[in-house]
Amino acid sequence: MLALIKMEFYQLVRNRLFYLMAGISIVFGALMSSGYIGDTNPFGVPMADGLSVFGGMVYDSTMWLIVIGAMSALMLGQSASDKTLALAVSAGHSRTSVYFCKALVFLLAVNIVMFFYPFAGLIVTGAAQGFDKGIIAEPFAQYLLRVTGMVFLANCAVFSVSILLMAVFQDAAKTTACAALAIILESFGMIFFLSRRMPPLWLPPYMARAAVFTPLNISQVILILTACLGFTALLLGAGYFVFRKREIK
Structure with a gap:
């Protein structure tokens, strides 16, 4: 299994699309952060330091989920359609190991890319305005670690649909299109329920937003974490069931 994980990371660091996503995330995070200064955060308080801007950027990252979701699904679909999976199975690795190693590395990679965006904003704003002026009631390290951990699991719930679709289609174009559509529908569903003052904690994009509140x-933390883990387990389990039964192209 360790050999499979090493192989997945080797493919990842040689994938130009991964570096493109990372670069876009860092650049846009750094550029967009200045627009948050003076704007109100989700608690109605003006943002004026790195930590509050970090929370605001995480809260507003719904569109970023769609962009990175489509690009990461393309990356995942490419790896599924280039016969890498078939070669790994033919080399004697079990389908279980191949599937879950692929899922593990993909979810780690996409989370890294997603976090580049708010962390770039945190660093740029913190260097210019200060990192913590007490706008967020929680201590700096506690808030940063809590939000990062909870949003990591929420992102896993969002992007696990790409792994399920990769197992179903084993095709880059279909995986990309359907994953983007699924994330768009989840995001519009979140907006629909919020417009009716009904917080949709069962929708993964809202789980990331809810983690920002303090x-x-x-x-509340247990509820969000349970929803994230349950959603992720459901999608990964469905993908594994399909992957275990289907012929690998």
Whole structure:
């Protein structure tokens, strides 16, 4: 299994699309951060430091989910259609190992790219305005670690649909189109329910938004984490069921 993980990382670091996504995320994060200064955060307080801008950028990252979702699905679909999966299975690795190693590295990679965006904003704003002026009630490290951990799991719930579609189609174009459509529908669903003052905690894009709020009590944190893990397990489980039964192209 370790050999498979090394192979997946080797393919990742040689993939130009990964570097393109990372570069876009960093550049846009750095450029967009200045627009948050003076704007109100989700709690109605003006943002004036790196930590509050970080929270605001995470909260507003719905469109970023769609962009990175489409590009990462293309990257995943390409790896599924270039016979790498078939070669790994023919080399004696179990389908279980091949599938979950692919899923693990993909989810790590896409989360890294997603976090480049708000962390670039945090660094740029923090260097210019200060990192923590007390706008966020939680301590700096606690808020940063809590939001990062919860949003990581929320992103896994969002992007696991790409892994399911990769297992179903094993084709770059179909995986990309359907994954982008799925994330768009989830995002519009979130906007629809929010417009009716009904927080849709069952929708993965909203789980990331909910993680930004402070303070959150233990029951709220557990609810968000349970929803994230349940959604991820459902999609990865469905993808594994398909991958285990289907002929690999």
